[in-house]
Amino acid sequence: MGLRSLVSAGFLLLPIAVTLGLLLGLQAHREARGMPPPFVSNKVSTDTYCQRAFGISPATRxxxxxxxxxxxxIADNYTGPGGLCMNVTSFENASYPTNTSAPQWSITWQFPPGPPTQPVHAFPNIKLDPDAVFPIEISKVAAIHFSAEWAYGVGDVKPNTTNVNDLLAADVNSNVAIDMFLDSDPDKAVSSTDAKYEVMVWLGVFGVATEPIGLKQGALKTQSVNGTNFNLYFGENGLGQSVLTWVADGTVQNFNADIGPLLQGLTGLGGPTVNDHLGYLAFGSEALSASTNITFWNPDLHMDVISI
Incomplete structure (x- = not known):
């Protein structure tokens, strides 16, 4: 290559290098202020997932x-009636309203009643990923901030509010629940099947077949959290896990509270101690049965575990 070609190439590369430098500087400036990178799509997309089980983790800042x-x-070889699909709305720029905001999501489902020994077909849910803080010893938990707005309705359209009478007319058996798992072993605490304890907080209960484990033995205690009264039930599930379920009085479609107190004071009731580890925090709906399609909609959700 001659001298003239080298000079020409140098003049060509110079503006490219300057442009790249400016773009990298602009990106660093925006990232330092919690802003999305420049020239990133602001598209909002909704995708549908009907798989039996499938992890969906939208990018987030x-x-x-x-x-x-x-x-x-549902057994792998199940060919009977019914089904469930999950819709997840995500931002391609990975920028949500706050650092604790979850993607919006909904489910539409219908199943016939299952056997009394196994009435639950699914627990579609959204969970806080372990890397956020889990596992964490209960004694080191300062607060568990939880905020959710949700609605359940008959049909395929996202409902604005929950009409309990409409759900009962559709023979709906379901709940809306916060789900937590704990164990003395931090590795087992992050597993929904290996953990020794499951602690649930039911914000809605529909249908006579939807019963917390231990309902027939009666409530062990009652506790109020941010104006909502909860009754506690205790029993063991088919995996031998100790299940403690807090059931709200009525249907609570908007709930904003520190749910940490619902983990405290459970030791003498067959529950975890302050030395056990919390490894799993999720929010969803157990799908038992319904005679027609019904839709659960969760437009707003925040979960955050604050450590001491």
Whole structure:
């Protein structure tokens, strides 16, 4: 290559290098202020997932969440009626309103009643990913901030509010629940099947077949959290896990509270101690049965575990 060609190439590369430098500087400036990178798509997309189980983790600049249709109560060779699909709305620029904001999601489902020994077909849910803070010893938890707005309705359209009478007319058996797992072993605490304890907080209960484990033995205690009264039930599930379920009085479609107190004081009731570890925090709906399609919609959700 001659001298003239080298000079020409140098003049060509110079503006490219300057442009790249300016873009990298602009990107660093925006990232330092929590802004999305320049020239990133602001597209909002909604995708549908009907798999039995499938992890969906939309990109985010804040806390990471994973969603799952989680149709765990359906056998692999099941060919019967019914089904469930999950819709997840995500921002391609990975920038949500706050660092704790979760993606919006909904489910539409219908299943016939299952056997009394296994009435649950699925627990579609969204969970806070372990890397956020888990596992964490209960004694080191300062607060568990939880905020959710949700609605359940008959049909395929996202509902604005929950009409309990309409759900009962559709023979709906379901709940809306916060789900936590704990164990003395931090590795087992992050597993929904290996953990020794499951602590649930039910914000809605529909249908006579939807019963917390231990309902027949009666409530062990009652506790109020941010104006909502909860009754506690205790029993063991089919995996031998100790299940403690807080059931709200009525249907609570908007709930904003520190749910940490619902983990405290459970030791003498067959629950975890302050030395056990919390490894799993999720929010979803157990799908038992319905005579027609019904839709659960969660437009707003925040979960955050604050350590001491």
């Amino acid at each position: 804040g806390l990471q969440y994973t969603l799952n249709p989680n149709q765990w109560g």
